[in-house]
Amino acid sequence: MGYAAPAATGERHIIRIEAASKAFRAPEGGVVTALDRVSLAIRGNEFLTLLGPSGCGKTTLLRAIGGFEDFDSGGLYLDGQSIAGLPPYRRPINTVFQNYALFPHLSVAQNVAYGLEVAGVGKAEREGRVAAALDMVGLAGMGQRNPRQLSGGQQQRVALARAIVNRPKVLLLDEPLSALDRQLRQSMQIELKNLQHELGITFVFVTHDQEEALTMSDRIAVMNRGTIQQLGAPDEIYDRPANRFVAGFIGISNLYAGRIAASDSDTLRVDCAEGISLLMRRQAGTAALAEGSAVDIVLRPEHLSLTPGSKTVPIDATIEQSVFVGSDLHVLARTGSGAPIRALYRRSQAEHEPALQPGAPVTLHYPVTAPHLMPADAAS
Amino acid sequence: MSIAAISAPVEHASQAARRRRNLALMLAPITLLLGIFFVVPLGIMALYSVLTPGLYGGVEWSFYPYSYGRVLGAPLGAGEVFDPVYLEILLRSLKMAFLTVLLTLLISYPAAFWVSGLSPARRNLAMFLITLPFFANLLIRIYAWMLILRPSGVINTVLKELGLIDKPMMMIFSEGAVVIGLVYVLLPFMFLPVYASVERLDRSLVQASADLGATPLQTFRRVILPLTLPGIIGGSIIVFIPALGNFVVASLLGGAKVLMFGNIITQQFLQARNWPFGAALAMMVMATVLVMLFIYVFKVMRSDQRTAGGR
Numbered sequence: 244m245g246y247a248a249p250a251a252t253g254e255r256h257i258i259r260i261e262a263a264s265k266a267f268r269a270p271e272g273g274v275v276t277a278l279d280r281v282s283l284a285i286r287g288n289e290f291l292t293l294l295g296p297s298g299c300g301k302t303t304l305l306r307a308i309g310g311f312e313d314f315d316s317g318g319l320y321l322d323g324q325s326i327a328g329l330p331p332y333r334r335p336i337n338t339v340f341q342n343y344a345l346f347p348h349l350s351v352a353q354n355v356a357y358g359l360e361v362a363g364v365g366k367a368e369r370e371g372r373v374a375a376a377l378d379m380v381g382l383a384g385m386g387q388r389n390p391r392q393l394s395g396g397q398q399q400r401v402a403l404a405r406a407i408v409n410r411p412k413v414l415l416l417d418e419p420l421s422a423l424d425r426q427l428r429q430s431m432q433i434e435l436k437n438l439q440h441e442l443g444i445t446f447v448f449v450t451h452d453q454e455e456a457l458t459m460s461d462r463i464a465v466m467n468r469g470t471i472q473q474l475g476a477p478d479e480i481y482d483r484p485a486n487r488f489v490a491g492f493i494g495i496s497n498l499y500a501g502r503i504a505a506s507d508s509d510t511l512r513v514d515c516a517e518g519i520s521l522l523m524r525r526q527a528g529t530a531a532l533a534e535g536s537a538v539d540i541v542l543r544p545e546h547l548s549l550t551p552g553s554k555t556v557p558i559d560a561t562i563e564q565s566v567f568v569g570s571d572l573h574v575l576a577r578t579g580s581g582a583p584i585r586a587l588y589r590r591s592q593a594e595h596e597p598a599l600q601p602g603a604p605v606t607l608h609y610p611v612t613a614p615h616l617m618p619a620d621a622a623s
Numbered sequence: 624m625s626i627a628a629i630s631a632p633v634e635h636a637s638q639a640a641r642r643r644r645n646l647a648l649m650l651a652p653i654t655l656l657l658g659i660f661f662v663v664p665l666g667i668m669a670l671y672s673v674l675t676p677g678l679y680g681g682v683e684w685s686f687y688p689y690s691y692g693r694v695l696g697a698p699l700g701a702g703e704v705f706d707p708v709y710l711e712i713l714l715r716s717l718k719m720a721f722l723t724v725l726l727t728l729l730i731s732y733p734a735a736f737w738v739s740g741l742s743p744a745r746r747n748l749a750m751f752l753i754t755l756p757f758f759a760n761l762l763i764r765i766y767a768w769m770l771i772l773r774p775s776g777v778i779n780t781v782l783k784e785l786g787l788i789d790k791p792m793m794m795i796f797s798e799g800a801v802v803i804g805l806v807y808v809l810l811p812f813m814f815l816p817v818y819a820s821v822e823r824l825d826r827s828l829v830q831a832s833a834d835l836g837a838t839p840l841q842t843f844r845r846v847i848l849p850l851t852l853p854g855i856i857g858g859s860i861i862v863f864i865p866a867l868g869n870f871v872v873a874s875l876l877g878g879a880k881v882l883m884f885g886n887i888i889t890q891q892f893l894q895a896r897n898w899p900f901g902a903a904l905a906m907m908v909m910a911t912v913l914v915m916l917f918i919y920v921f922k923v924m925r926s927d928q929r930t931a932g933g934r
Binding site for chain 2: 309310311330331332336337338340342344345346347348357358361362405406409
C-alpha cells in the first residue's frame with residue numbers, strides 16, 4: 244500500500260518478486276490469503292529482513308523463494324531469470340531452517356559436506372571447504388561429533404555452515420534464532436551480520452522480533468496480512484513509519500488518530516480523537532494533506548522530555564505509572580482529556596531524580612519536529 | 624542432625640532394595656513364562672535331536688548323531704549316497720521367505736508414506752483396516768485364497784467369462800500361490816514397524832536435503848532410506864522368521880507339490896513319527912535364523928558406532 248517496488252534503475256536486484264499471491268485452504272474450511280500481490284526487489288549482498296507478526300505471510304514468501312511453495316500467481320526471478328516452479332534442488336539458494344533440520348544419522352562434517360557431495364564435488368576440495376566453513380562458524384575440530392551432542396547454539400552454527408559451504412547466491416534464514424536464549428541470540432545476531440559482510444552473500448532473514456530486525460538488517464520489509472506495509476532501512480522504518488501498523492509494530496509509540504485542524508506552509512495542528520491537539524512541523528511529502536484530512540500520528544516516547552527546550556511544545560498530564568527498567572524509566576501519563584501518553588525518561592541525564600510518583604502532575608515537552616504524520620489507514 | 628545423617632543412607636539402601644524387589648516382581652511373570660514354555664521345550668528339542676528314534680515315535684535314550692547327517696545330506700552308512708533333498712527344501716524355504724519379505728516391504732513402504740500423510744482421523748481408520756484381517760481366523764482367510772486361486776475359482780471364472788482364457792490357469796499349488804498367501808498373512812507385521820519409522824521421519828530433513836541440492840532420488844538414498852532402515856529391518860525380521868517356519872499356508876496353497884521346511888518338520892512329527900529327525904530339522908531352521916540375526920545385530924552395532932561419531 245504505502246510501498247511501491249523501486250524501479251530497476253541499474254541497481255542490481257538478485258531476486259525480484261512481482262505481484263505474488265498465495266492462498267491456503269484453512270483446515271477449518273475457508274481460504275487464508277498468505278500473500279496478496281506482493282512485489283519485492285532484493286538487492287545483491289544485502290541483509291533483508293521480512294518482519295511481521297505470525298501469519299503475515301513472511302514465512303510463505305521465504306519458502307517460495309526457497310522453492311518449497313509456489314505462488315498462485317506472480318513472478319519470481321533470480322538474477323533476472325524466472326525460477327518459478329523450479330524445484331528447490333535446482334535453485335542456487337540455501338536455507339537455514341527454524342529447527343535446523345540437521346541429519347541425525349550424519350556427523351557434523353558429513354552434514355556440512357552433504358550439499359557438496361550430492362553436487363559431486365571431489366573429496367579433496369570437499370574436505371577443504373567443509374573445514375573452512377566449520378572454521379568460519381567457530382566449530383573447527385568439531386566435525387566428528389554427532390549433531391545431537393551439540394548445544395542449540397552449536398547446532399545453529401552447523402546449519403549455517405551446511406548452507407554457506409555451498410556458496411549460495413542467496414541464503415534464506417527462517418527464524419533461526421528463535422530457539423536460542425536471549426544472550427546467545429544477541430551474540431548470534433552480531434555474528435550473523437559479520438558473516439554476511441564477510442561472505443558477501445544476500446541474506447533474507449525472517450523474524451517476528453523487531454529488535455532482531457533493527458539490529459541486523461540493511462533493509463526491513465514489514466509485513467502484515469499478506470502485504471508489505473513498508474520497505475526501508477531500519478532507521479527509516481523506525482523514524483518514519485508508513486502507517487499505523489508499522490508504527491505500532493516497531494518500538495513503543497504514542498499513536499493517535501485525528502484530523503488536520505489548521506495548517507500553513509510550515510506547521511500543522513492536528514486535533515486527535517483522544518482529545519489532545521498536537522502542533523507539529525510540516526514534513527516533506529505531506530503537502531497533499533489538506534485541512535480536514537484524516538491522519539495518524541506517532542510520537543515516540545523518547546522524544547518526550549521533562550524539561551522545555553527551544554522549539555518544544557508542552558503537554559500537561561498526570562502520571563499514572565512509572566516503571567523502572569534499569570537505565571530508563573517508562574512513564575505512563577494521561578492528559579486532562581484522557582489521552583494516554585508514554586514517555587521514556589533516561590535516568591543518567593539528570594543529577595537528581597524528579598518526583599515521578601503516580602498522581603503527580605507533569606509537563607511533557609516534545610520538539611515540534613518530533614511527531615510523525617501518516618495518512619490514516621483505510622481500514623481503521 | 625546426627626539422626627538425619629545416620630538415617631539418610633539407611634533410607635537410601637532400603638530404597639535401592641525396594642527398587643530391586645519391584646523389578647524382580649515385575650520381571651517374574653515373563654521370566655517364568657519364557658522359562659516354562661520356551662527354554663524347557665527348546666532344551667527338550669535339542670536333546671531329542673541327538674537321540675535314537677523310537678520305532679513308533681518317541682525316542683530311545685541313546686546317542687544318535689545321524690539325524691543331523693540326514694539333514695545335511697551326508698551318507699548315513701553303507702549303500703547310501705549324498706542326498707541334499709532337505710537342504711534343497713531349506714534353500715527353497717529361504718528363497719520364498721526372502722521373496723515374502725521383499726514383497727511385503729514393497730507393498731508396505733509406499734503405503735506407510737501414504738498413510739502417514741493422511742489426516743489423523745483417516746490415519747486411524749487406515750490403521751484399523753490394516754489390522755482388520757487379524758479379527759478373522761487364519762484358516763478361513765487362507766481358504767478364501769483357495770477359492771480365489773483354484774481352477775474353478777474367482778479369477779479363472781472371470782477370465783474365462785471375459786474370453787481372455789479358454790483353459791483355467793493352474794495358479795493354486797504353486798510356489799507363487801504360497802508366496803501370495805504368506806505375503807497376505809504377514810503384511811501387517813511388515814507394515815506396522817515400517818509405518819512407525821516412516822511416521823517418525825522428520826519431513827523437514829527431506830526439505831533440507833532438497834534445499835542442499837539433492838535430487839529426489841539422492842534424498843531417498845541418503846536421508847529417507849537410512850532414517851527408516853530400523854523399521855525396514857525390524858519388519859523384515861518379524862516377517863522372515865514366521866515365513867520360514869510357516870506350514871499352514873504351504874499345506875493349503877502349496878499342496879503336496881510345494882513343501883516348505885515347516886511342512887517337513889510337521890510330517891516328521893505327525894506322520895513319519897521320527898521325532899529326533901524332526902527335532903534336528905527344527906534346530907537347523909533355528910540355527911539359520913540365529914546366524915542371520917547375529918549378522919544383522921553386528922551390522923547395526925557397527926553402523927550405530929559410525930553415527931555416534933567419537934563417542
